[in-house]
Amino acid sequence: MVRAACHCGAVRIILEPAPAWVLDCNCSICRRYGVLWAYRSDPIGKTELSVELVQGEDAVEAYIWGDRWIGFWRCKACGCVTHHTALDQPSTIRAVNARMFVNFDPASVILHRSDNAHTGAFWTRPDAPIRQGGQPPMDPPGPDDWR
Template identity: 30%
Template sequence: MPFTATCHCGATRLEVDRLPEAVTACTCTYCSKVGGLWAYYEPGEVRVRADAEDRSYTATGINDHHFCGRCGCTTHGISPAFTEAHIGSGTLPEEKRWSINARLFDGVDLAAIPVREIDGRNLW
C-alpha cells in the first residue's frame, strides 16, 4: 500500500511504499524556517506526481530543496547521503538521498514515529 505526501493545494504528491522508521528534525537555517521533518529514502523509492511546476532552491549547491509551484509548500529535498564519517571531513558523498517532508504524509500519525534531531546549523 503506497503512502502519499501532498502539498497544501494537492498539486504535488509524493508516493513511497513504506513509512520511515524515524524522521529527522534538522536545525540548519533552512529546515528551521520551513519546519520540515525529514523522512529519508533512496532515489528510486520516491515517485513524484505533480500537476504544478516543481520548483527548487539551493543556497550552496549541495542540497536541492523542492516546493510546489502553486502553493509554495516545501515538499522534498535531494542531498548528498551524508554519514557520520563525512561530518567534519570536508568531503561530500557522491550518492544522493531524497528526503520527504513527513509533515505532508496523509493520514499518518507522526507522533508514532521517533524524531531524531541533528545540529545542522553547526555540523556542515
C-alpha cells in the first residue's frame, strides 16, 4: 500500500499495490505542475491499481482546460495537485501525483517520459550527484504520519 497526501494533509489517497512506474509528461500543464503520474490502469506493467480518496473529497477543486476532458484536482488549502480524473467519470481517480507519496522510495519505480510537448526536453534526468538539502531534519514519521 502507498499513501499519498497534499502538503497540509487535508487530502489523502491510498494506492494498492505500489506502482511499478510513473510518468513524466512534458505537456504544458504537467510541466508547470511538476507532477509525476502513477496511473490506476497500468498498460506497461499490466496491473490495475486500487486508488481510493480516503480524506478530502470536499477539500479539492478541479482545474479544467482545453478540450474539457481531464480535471486536475488540487487541495483548496495548500494548492498541491493531487490527482486527475476524466470528467465523464469524476469520482474515478485516473492518476495520482507520485510527488505526493509518503515514505516511498522513488528508486523503486521506473520513470517513463512522454513527450507530449514534442520538444524532447524534460527536467527529470540524473545530471549531477544529489546535494544535501538545507532544511533541518524532521523527526522520523510515525505510523499515522502522512507527511
